Amino acid sequence: MLTQAMFRIWRGDPAGGGFQDYVTPVEEGMVVLDAVHRIQAQQAPDLALRWNCKAGKCGSCSAEINGMPKLMCMTRLSNLNLEMPVILEPMHTFPVIRDLVTDVSWNFRAKKTIKEFKPRSPDLPDGTWRMQQADVERVQEFRKCIECFLCQDVCHVLREHHKEDEFIGPRLLVYAAALEMHPLDNEDRVSDLRKKHNIGYCNITTCCRQVCPESITITENAIIPLKERVVDRFFDPLKQLFHIL
Amino acid sequence: MPEFQRFSYDVLVIGAGGAGLRAAIEAGACGAKVGVVCKSLLGKAHTVMAEGGIAAALANVDDRDNWRVHFADTMRGGQYLNNWRMAELHAKEAPECVRELEAWGALFDRTKDGRILQRNFGGHKYPRLAHVGDRTGLEMIRTLQDHGIYTGMEVHMECTVLSLLLDSGRVVGACGYDREKGLFQLWQAKAVVLATGGIGRAYKITSNSWEYTGDGLALAYNAGAELQEMEFVQFHPTGMVWPISVRGILVTEGVRGEGGVLRNSEGRRFMFDEIPDLYKDSTADNEEEGWRYTQGDRNARRPPELLTRDHVARCINREVKAGRGTPHGGVFLDIAWIKQHLPKAEERIKRKLPSMYHQFKQLADLDITKEPMEVGPTTHYMMGGIRVHGDSQMSSVPGLFAAGEAAAGLHGANRLGGNSLSDLVVFGRRAGRFAAEFAKKNEANGAATKVDEEQLQATAKAALRPFDNGASGENPYQIQYDLQEAMQDLVGIVRTESEMQQALEKIAQLQARADRVGITGHRQYNNGWHTAIDLASLLVVSEAITRAALLRKESRGAQFREDFPNKDTEWGKQNIVVKRGADGEMLVEKRAIPPMPEELKAVIDEMK
Numbered sequence: 134m135l136t137q138a139m140f141r142i143w144r145g146d147p148a149g150g151g152f153q154d155y156v157t158p159v160e161e162g163m164v165v166l167d168a169v170h171r172i173q174a175q176q177a178p179d180l181a182l183r184w185n186c187k188a189g190k191c192g193s194c195s196a197e198i199n200g201m202p203k204l205m206c207m208t209r210l211s212n213l214n215l216e217m218p219v220i221l222e223p224m225h226t227f228p229v230i231r232d233l234v235t236d237v238s239w240n241f242r243a244k245k246t247i248k249e250f251k252p253r254s255p256d257l258p259d260g261t262w263r264m265q266q267a268d269v270e271r272v273q274e275f276r277k278c279i280e281c282f283l284c285q286d287v288c289h290v291l292r293e294h295h296k297e298d299e300f301i302g303p304r305l306l307v308y309a310a311a312l313e314m315h316p317l318d319n320e321d322r323v324s325d326l327r328k329k330h331n332i333g334y335c336n337i338t339t340c341c342r343q344v345c346p347e348s349i350t351i352t353e354n355a356i357i358p359l360k361e362r363v364v365d366r367f368f369d370p371l372k373q374l375f376h377i378l
Numbered sequence: 379m380p381e382f383q384r385f386s387y388d389v390l391v392i393g394a395g396g397a398g399l400r401a402a403i404e405a406g407a408c409g410a411k412v413g414v415v416c417k418s419l420l421g422k423a424h425t426v427m428a429e430g431g432i433a434a435a436l437a438n439v440d441d442r443d444n445w446r447v448h449f450a451d452t453m454r455g456g457q458y459l460n461n462w463r464m465a466e467l468h469a470k471e472a473p474e475c476v477r478e479l480e481a482w483g484a485l486f487d488r489t490k491d492g493r494i495l496q497r498n499f500g501g502h503k504y505p506r507l508a509h510v511g512d513r514t515g516l517e518m519i520r521t522l523q524d525h526g527i528y529t530g531m532e533v534h535m536e537c538t539v540l541s542l543l544l545d546s547g548r549v550v551g552a553c554g555y556d557r558e559k560g561l562f563q564l565w566q567a568k569a570v571v572l573a574t575g576g577i578g579r580a581y582k583i584t585s586n587s588w589e590y591t592g593d594g595l596a597l598a599y600n601a602g603a604e605l606q607e608m609e610f611v612q613f614h615p616t617g618m619v620w621p622i623s624v625r626g627i628l629v630t631e632g633v634r635g636e637g638g639v640l641r642n643s644e645g646r647r648f649m650f651d652e653i654p655d656l657y658k659d660s661t662a663d664n665e666e667e668g669w670r671y672t673q674g675d676r677n678a679r680r681p682p683e684l685l686t687r688d689h690v691a692r693c694i695n696r697e698v699k700a701g702r703g704t705p706h707g708g709v710f711l712d713i714a715w716i717k718q719h720l721p722k723a724e725e726r727i728k729r730k731l732p733s734m735y736h737q738f739k740q741l742a743d744l745d746i747t748k749e750p751m752e753v754g755p756t757t758h759y760m761m762g763g764i765r766v767h768g769d770s771q772m773s774s775v776p777g778l779f780a781a782g783e784a785a786a787g788l789h790g791a792n793r794l795g796g797n798s799l800s801d802l803v804v805f806g807r808r809a810g811r812f813a814a815e816f817a818k819k820n821e822a823n824g825a826a827t828k829v830d831e832e833q834l835q836a837t838a839k840a841a842l843r844p845f846d847n848g849a850s851g852e853n854p855y856q857i858q859y860d861l862q863e864a865m866q867d868l869v870g871i872v873r874t875e876s877e878m879q880q881a882l883e884k885i886a887q888l889q890a891r892a893d894r895v896g897i898t899g900h901r902q903y904n905n906g907w908h909t910a911i912d913l914a915s916l917l918v919v920s921e922a923i924t925r926a927a928l929l930r931k932e933s934r935g936a937q938f939r940e941d942f943p944n945k946d947t948e949w950g951k952q953n954i955v956v957k958r959g960a961d962g963e964m965l966v967e968k969r970a971i972p973p974m975p976e977e978l979k980a981v982i983d984e985m986k
Contacts (some may be wrong), residue, residue, distance in 0.1 A: 162621020178906030179899030185587040188627045188737055191422045196948035207740050230558055231903040249528045262493030269485045275516060280421055375598040
């Protein structure tokens, strides 16, 4: 492994910015976040970035590394070609605040537009429920989400078309799926998914699933089943025929 | 003159981990207008890192469990320095708080008959930890977050709190700045809950993220509140030791709960070599019995790997020092070996410990289903913190409450795994409720809530000083690093008088350097500035840890003094309290633990 590497980091704010090169020593076992921390401590103390757990569990250090949306803490330098500069950019979909930090607050606001969890009444007089592991597991997959918003970053409805006012994006469709498929939930979100959240905008290109650091099968396990529920409710040809008659 | 953006609440919660969110939800449910201030984005707090589970005597897996056993286990683990009232309330209320999480959408792993599954953990007599694989903390914080956002609380994300504001000795709010724009904020409030978590960043090797600089403890201390049990810092026995960049990241105790064993470089299970008297009767003396315990045999005793964290950490330390460590200075933690006993062991490991599998695979290129991990102690948790009233969680400053890791009392000299998540919800709920009540009462009697504008301006000015020093000032990252190194080397797992005296000198030098800290750039999202501001809290906390550890001339729980290697009965009756003197000097004093009521004493005797 090389003893030093070059990092080409985007630096700037909403007014504009550009790439700056930093050369820093690297060692075996290092991840991108380590190198950025070293640059920050020694060369660029005011370099802005978010991070917390350093173990892929909090989803704070999302960025685009050589053009791919990734967590900086889980991207090992040994998996990158260090003969070339490593290019680091903030997520493109969200407005930049400074350097690698973007304004992701829309995700938090949009979440509130989804109807909250509403459990059925308890199964037993002591106020508890009974659920089978198999039923729970289906939803546990969605609840692994660390809200890194990389799926939102890569979703072309948001990234290219900026339909933030109409469409909630893959992360929040996973959230909606976790609620809809929750064994205890009694709420009905199907109509909202079609009309308010415009699930139809998703044309299942699976980009979101491919960048998910938690390997959640976003498209197949969350979005498609939700689309099926919408289709069942609103586009069943037999039911439509019935309506016409 | 710096401008302040002003907000007004009934209850202000500082911190949005498990305790902060639970407090905010409860205060809101009691009718209070609630503001939440947090250092990171919502849902990123360190609660997400909790892996093993939440301890509550639900008795779903072993019907012999009940609050009395949980209470006795917690007191034994804390070496009887605990606030017994908090230990009692915790044991009694934890099951209800777990069920509450389920009612808000949490999906715990299930038993065959569909109830919440519970697993074994160090120091807990029966399987007691409700869990979701090894990502229980994420499940908990997301549940609280997704419930909380619909309750009307206002969340101020990515803000640093600089100071609490007082009027006639009562707390009336806090001031700070937002990281995004670097603008000053004033949050007026009739009551404040501190739920700022721990202090791990005072040490070099830690499982904690950058946030855990002891801000809440320093805020409370500077406002005149008392701290307690500061000498007790928990070193979790199993952190990653390699690669160097992930050194300190937690490896859940759940690995040992599922049958993982510790071996030294000679392949020996060294944990059998030394079993403390307090646990002799309840610990297996052979490997076969220990294995049966992890597989749910109710008649088997626990393997020594599941002894309390302080003990396991010291044993690992001993093996490494004696030259029986691994290539990277740890010991081996082996879960792959269970394939000798179980068919389909590989799938089982991946199902029970998915994030551990993931973490080692991705960060260390190691498959834990095939090879042993290398692990060593890492600074993990602060037993000490703000001294609070057991029932209400109010500190010695009226209107100032604390909950979770920032508060002291529940865990005494050593915390049991799983008791922190339950701590967050039990005492977060209590702090929220009592803070809302306090706010209401004060509104009714028209108590003053005047903000001292001069203090506000002085705080803002001090916060901006590093900009005046500029590039010629001290590098904040370097000061933080030097402090971490000093605390790691001199006030770590094994402590002595002379080293701790050295530490005090170093802290004083670092304090002087911190006064000259300089940064460049502007106020918008300037990580250098944030690091410079955090130094003040880190230095207060480090000094408090060192002074308390010096005063306690005995070894107990998480504190091991090489110069006083034994427990001292007299010290067993004392807490150590730290507070600010009239001239700003740090005072450290003994405080006798109030006598325990007869009925609680009886519970402890019965469980001995």
